[in-house]
Amino acid sequence: xxxxxxxxxxxxxxxxxxxxxxxxxxxxxxxxxxxxxxxxxxxxxxxxxxxxxxxxxxxxxxxxxxxxxxxxxxxxxxxxxxxxxxxxxxxxxxxxxxxxxxxxxxxxxxxxxxxxxxxxxxxxxxxxxxxxxxxxxxxxxxxxxxxxxx
Amino acid sequence: xxxxxxxxxxxxxxxxxxxxxxxxxxxxxxxxxxxxxxxxxxxxxxxxxxxxxxxxxxxxxxxxxxxxxxxxxxxxxxxxxxxxxxxxxxxxxxxxxxxxxxxxxxxxxxxxxxxxxxxxxxxxxxxxxxxxxxxxxxxxxxxxxxxxxxxxxxxxxxxxxxxxxxxxxxxxxxxxxxxxxxxxxxxxxxxxxxxxxxxxxxxxxxxxxxxxxxxxxxxxxxxxxxxxxxxxxxxxxxxxxxxxxxxxxxxxxxxxxxxxxxxxxxxxxxxxxxxxxxxxxxxxxxxxxxxxxxxxxxxxxxxxxxxxx
Numbered sequence: 141x142x143x144x145x146x147x148x149x150x151x152x153x154x155x156x157x158x159x160x161x162x163x164x165x166x167x168x169x170x171x172x173x174x175x176x177x178x179x180x181x182x183x184x185x186x187x188x189x190x191x192x193x194x195x196x197x198x199x200x201x202x203x204x205x206x207x208x209x210x211x212x213x214x215x216x217x218x219x220x221x222x223x224x225x226x227x228x229x230x231x232x233x234x235x236x237x238x239x240x241x242x243x244x245x246x247x248x249x250x251x252x253x254x255x256x257x258x259x260x261x262x263x264x265x266x267x268x269x270x271x272x273x274x275x276x277x278x279x280x281x282x283x284x285x286x287x288x289x290x
Numbered sequence: 291x292x293x294x295x296x297x298x299x300x301x302x303x304x305x306x307x308x309x310x311x312x313x314x315x316x317x318x319x320x321x322x323x324x325x326x327x328x329x330x331x332x333x334x335x336x337x338x339x340x341x342x343x344x345x346x347x348x349x350x351x352x353x354x355x356x357x358x359x360x361x362x363x364x365x366x367x368x369x370x371x372x373x374x375x376x377x378x379x380x381x382x383x384x385x386x387x388x389x390x391x392x393x394x395x396x397x398x399x400x401x402x403x404x405x406x407x408x409x410x411x412x413x414x415x416x417x418x419x420x421x422x423x424x425x426x427x428x429x430x431x432x433x434x435x436x437x438x439x440x441x442x443x444x445x446x447x448x449x450x451x452x453x454x455x456x457x458x459x460x461x462x463x464x465x466x467x468x469x470x471x472x473x474x475x476x477x478x479x480x481x482x483x484x485x486x487x488x489x490x491x492x493x494x495x496x497x498x499x500x501x502x503x504x505x506x507x508x509x510x511x512x513x514x515x516x517x518x519x520x521x522x523x524x525x526x527x528x529x530x531x532x533x534x535x536x537x538x539x540x541x542x543x544x545x546x547x548x549x550x551x552x553x554x555x556x557x558x559x560x561x562x563x564x565x566x567x568x569x570x571x572x573x574x575x576x577x578x579x580x581x582x583x584x585x586x587x588x589x590x591x592x593x594x595x596x597x598x599x
Binding site: 162249251253254256257258259275276277278279280281 | 303307379380383399400401403405406421422423424487579582
């Protein structure tokens with residue numbers, strides 16, 4: 141069993157994304173990108189009282205923009221973010237869905253131009269709970285359970 | 291409330307969803323000025339028609355509208371005649387048009403192609419139909435025809451008959467009519483019923499509607515009957531098309547079951563869903579509706595180019 145210490149080793153400066161849906165950590169990293177000077181810890185399928193299982197990401201010396209964090213909400217609406225400075229949590233908040241989602245999810249319509257030409261997808265969030273998004277190109281509406289990531 | 295028509299200068303006409311009820315009414319009101327109107331207010335302006343799919347009415351009526359206002363037209367009418375055959379994207383083709391024309395109309399089989407073209411081009415882009423998605427100028431002319439024949443768009447009882455699944459004109463029209471407290475009646479075989487996502491939107495807006503497979507369940511209620519062709523080209527399985535192709539054929543008998551001032555509309559082309567015996571009756575509005583297409587497109591060209599009468 142992995143020790144608690146290993147899971148929560150302290151960051152000096154950076155950001156922790158907690159309560160990611162189990163299995164989503166790698167997708168989130170792919171989406172956020174990793175720069176050469178990032179130190180990154182990945183936790184997957186940790187036990188969680190709230191969620192059963194969850195993933196965690198810790199970024200040393202990385203400031204995440206609010207926009208980046210909100211996009212994480214698309215793949216994991218329960219995600220929470222802690223901003224760490226000098227070993228202290230200076231800000232903690234829940235990711236919230238942006239009004240518009242660019243380039244993260246794939247349109248389910250095979251005849252949509254985004255699936256046929258090189259075009260970054262754009263969706264507008266019409267409903268947050270339950271999630272309903274609409275493609276800004278072909279206007280097809282998709283529910284949360286139909287969403288596939290690019 | 292009086293709308294400022296100047297705001298439509300430079301506007302792209304991509305989806306009826308982009309227009310409010312007030313916008314729609316202002317545009318239709320302005321379009322009335324263009325009936326039988328031929329003055330060279332668009333002299334020196336060029337319309338590019340990028341038609342990647344066949345079209346008769348849309349393409350010709352845009353050309354007629356532009357020419358009757360003194361403008362010129364260039365373009366192509368099949369994908370094979372354009373650089374798309376060489377792999378050029380919609381974006382690049384539309385971007386290039388900035389140097390060739392003052393406004394462009396695009397018809398394309400891919401859904402969202404017109405929106406993509408509008409991102410590329412600085413000149414106004416008008417969607418002449420993108421796959422099964424939107425055909426907003428058809429919707430404007432359908433609404434114009436209703437307004438002209440009924441004097442109002444409010445509280446009309448509108449029947450939609452035929453292919454409600456694949457027909458983009460019925461999707462856009464139902465969305466637009468939801469602005470005007472319409473009562474809608476969707477008449478289609480099970481295989482071609484209105485998509486659930488559109489019905490869900492109507493429910494959200496508390497728009498009353500009913501679905502049936504039998505026209506005569508609802509025909510006596512109707513102010514407008516909007517008939518569509520069952521489109522062979524949209525069916526993935528030809529056998530499914532054979533099952534439903536002749537399911538509704540309207541003829542003179544229809545008139546025994548309807549209000550005397552019912553108007554029958556059809557975006558055309560028709561195949562056999564409206565028998566020619568109906569053409570001579572005052573209820574048959576579809577040819578006038580087609581003529582209205584030129585009127586409405588003249589108004590839209592004038593508005594987006596910012597040259598108004």
